[in-house]
Amino acid sequence: MIGWKEVNERYGVTIGGFIGIIADSNKAGKKMIEILNAEYSYDNHDYPVKAVDDVTLDIKSGEFIAVLGRNGSGKSTLARLMNALMIPDNGRVVVLGMDSSEADNVWDIRKNVGMIFQNPDNQIVGTTVIEDVAFGPENLGVEPLEIRRRAEDALKRIGILDLKERAPHLLSGGQKQKVAIAGVLAMKPACIILDESTSMLDPIGRREVLETIKYLNKSEQMTIVHITHHMDEACHADRVIVIDSGKVVIQGTPVEVFSDVEKIEKLGLDVPQVTRLLHNLKIDGFVDDSRIIDIDSAVEKLRSLIG
Numbered sequence: 001m002i003g004w005k006e007v008n009e010r011y012g013v014t015i016g017g018f019i020g021i022i023a024d025s026n027k028a029g030k031k032m033i034e035i036l037n038a039e040y041s042y043d044n045h046d047y048p049v050k051a052v053d054d055v056t057l058d059i060k061s062g063e064f065i066a067v068l069g070r071n072g073s074g075k076s077t078l079a080r081l082m083n084a085l086m087i088p089d090n091g092r093v094v095v096l097g098m099d100s101s102e103a104d105n106v107w108d109i110r111k112n113v114g115m116i117f118q119n120p121d122n123q124i125v126g127t128t129v130i131e132d133v134a135f136g137p138e139n140l141g142v143e144p145l146e147i148r149r150r151a152e153d154a155l156k157r158i159g160i161l162d163l164k165e166r167a168p169h170l171l172s173g174g175q176k177q178k179v180a181i182a183g184v185l186a187m188k189p190a191c192i193i194l195d196e197s198t199s200m201l202d203p204i205g206r207r208e209v210l211e212t213i214k215y216l217n218k219s220e221q222m223t224i225v226h227i228t229h230h231m232d233e234a235c236h237a238d239r240v241i242v243i244d245s246g247k248v249v250i251q252g253t254p255v256e257v258f259s260d261v262e263k264i265e266k267l268g269l270d271v272p273q274v275t276r277l278l279h280n281l282k283i284d285g286f287v288d289d290s291r292i293i294d295i296d297s298a299v300e301k302l303r304s305l306i307g
């Protein structure tokens with residue numbers, strides 16, 4: 001295990017500097033991730049694939065971004081570029097001012113941009129929940145007392161401190177994903193990327209995880225990048241980014257993005273159920289505006305229609 005002194009020598013970060021990075025990065029509006037003309041290809045010899053193709057994006061600190069796109073469109077590759085698990089072949093990815101192509105920055109970028117993956121079982125490393133959550137800060141070389149404090153704090157913040165002595169593999173899928181989120185939180189990241197982390201969960205588990213990430217975003221101003229196939233989840237984001245064949249093809253607020261029903265469907269995606277209903281009513285001439293994505297507004301619209 002390495003201590004902060006070694007971390008400082010090896011990676012050029014001090015505890016104060018590190019906390020400063022987080023404190024600074026959480027000031028809403030500051031640039032969290034800048035992607036400039038990034039390209040990434042998998043070199044499959046006979047069949048090379050350009051998975052990310054000339055993507056330019058800015059993600060601001062405190063934003064909640066939803067990323068949509070059909071299977072194989074490049075979402076996971078883009079996510080891996082964002083936390084320096086992969087480095088672009090061309091273009092640049094800059095996280096909190098740190099260019100991912102510089103080897104010295106990779107460790108700091110990964111610490112600041114935590115990833116939660118699809119299968120909660122693949123992320124379990126401890127025999128108890130608290131051990132599991134402590135694993136990340138342990139590897140950062142944090143002092144044992146501080147590790148315990150951070151792990152308990154992370155569990156408390158997402159409301160599962162009561163599970164701390166439980167065996168993670170016996171928890172529900174939603175609880176396991178919350179443990180994985182707590183594990184990332186204990187490393188004090190500025191941003192969390194969830195790569196289809198709700199796709200293996202039942203509706204209750206999905207809701208729990210969505211509420212957790214909404215809480216972290218709204219109450220703790222944490223930057224969230226949520227890759228999902230569920231349109232209802234994307235509706236909670238500040239901005240929706242649609243990827244197709246490695247390119248950003250649409251971006252805007254959820255209402256802006258989903259109101260173009262034909263375009264979304266052409267990209268192999270769905271729109272929220274109420275948007276589809278209002279869209280069909282518009283085609284039939286019953287309403288003039290189908291720019292609605294939430295149930296309450298849809299009910300109001302339908303009520304006014306009935307009179």
Ligand SMILES: Nc1ncnc2c1ncn2[C@@H]1O[C@H](COP(=O)(O)OP(=O)(O)OP(=O)(O)O)[C@@H](O)[C@H]1O
Nearest residue numbers: 042044049051069070071072073074075076077078
């Ligand atoms: N390790 C790999 N080796 C070779 N090609 C890969 C590899 N990983 C992904 N690809 C290819 O790169 C493209 C983008 O894949 P990626 O996993 O980023 O898409 P995705 O949008 O996350 O898909 P999904 O919705 O299925 O998770 C696809 O054509 C895929 O086949």
Ligand SMILES: [Mg+2]
Nearest residue numbers: 075076077195
């Ligand atoms: Mg993927």
